[in-house]
Amino acid sequence: GVGEVALVGGGPGDAGLLTLRAAELLARADVVVLDRLAPRAALEHARDDVEVIDVGKTAGTHPVPQEDINALLVARALDGARVVRLKGGDPYVFGRGGEELDACAAAGVPVEVVPGVTSAIAVLAAAGIPVTHRGLSRGFTVLTGHDDLGTVPDAPDHTLVLLMGLGRLRTTAAELVARGRDPHTPAAVLEDGYGPRARTTLGTLATIGEIANAAGVRAPAITVVGDVVTRAPGWAGPA
């Protein structure tokens, strides 16, 4: 008979931040298809004989095209397998979960979507930065591209979370200032989430590009802009 596909948010990388449902689905999975940012520690919940397929992009190699991932999920499920598609964070926060759902639905494969703890919020928390905080933030915007940069609320009490390349950090910060944001707005680069290289680099929109460059920050990293950054341990006023 036909198997199933579960599109599972694996959370930000900490073993404890997996959901109970994710652990349950991993325990019965025949196949686990991993993203680059999917938490490897979650595999401890899987069977010893589980098949693990890593389709994550790694620097210097070509990522597996999305169409091929879709085809893989469908083929294994049609073969009768219980497939867990394990993603970092949440499957719908830039996780292309909707496309995989469509592919499965089109092929008649039963799909379950399991939301996860999103890195866009939890990685900030791990760095001591609340995404909202009374008096410091009354809302937040999460972006992965540059198209909407100029049109987000420019109040310093609106938190901006940028899930985009560090290579453009200096340009991005300059663009926000050019669009009217105060250059003294606090900013932080959070590397490696809950991983062993986790590190917080602090500055302002005027300085963060230079400071991050000098510190040698590396992907994966999340950039946060807004007054909530002042809650990070180590914040000592505009640098």
Add this chain to the structure above:
Amino acid sequence: GVGEVALVGGGPGDAGLLTLRAAELLARADVVVLDRLAPRAALEHARDDVEVIDVGKTAGTHPVPQEDINALLVARALDGARVVRLKGGDPYVFGRGGEELDACAAAGVPVEVVPGVTSAIAVLAAAGIPVTHRGLSRGFTVLTGHDDLGTVPDAPDHTLVLLMGLGRLRTTAAELVARGRDPHTPAAVLEDGYGPRARTTLGTLATIGEIANAAGVRAPAITVVGDVVTRAPGWAGPA
């Protein structure tokens, strides 16, 4: 000796969307302090003799003031108790977790913050609406108040998630249109998250106020605005 306080995100209400760490902390808790939207099902992980204190606001009664909640957490922990402060969704997404953290830290009480699956993303997923989706959404903004309404990206492919009162729904929709958003922008009201009264009401910015009113929508509810709403089952073009 001094106990501890854990500020725990309980997720959007589904028993399976609790994190492993939350379940672990609940299992050893002496006291659980519940928010109105905290998932009651999570208490199954707690000891039989756990003390449960409900400080949630219920319609028609006065909520427990935040200062009193802070004082309660501190007092119980100083008394030696292991306290879990269980919240709906994530403790930092309008959960006032930062204020409770400050109160504990000021009193010398050890605090742990445990991120949760935020309702702002997961309740959409439960209704078949991905918060981001290739071609339909390249980012999202989450607001609880009205101050920033006029300054969010007004592209229909930027998802707007509003965690605010249904009483102002018509005004809010009109305000977004007045600020330049297309009145045909898809909009949805999602009632009761993962609860038994879960229901999706669909419309556009021009019609959602009237449609929701006629449908008798009730709190708790989340409003979503943007092209991703067209992914909801039952969407049949602008109403």
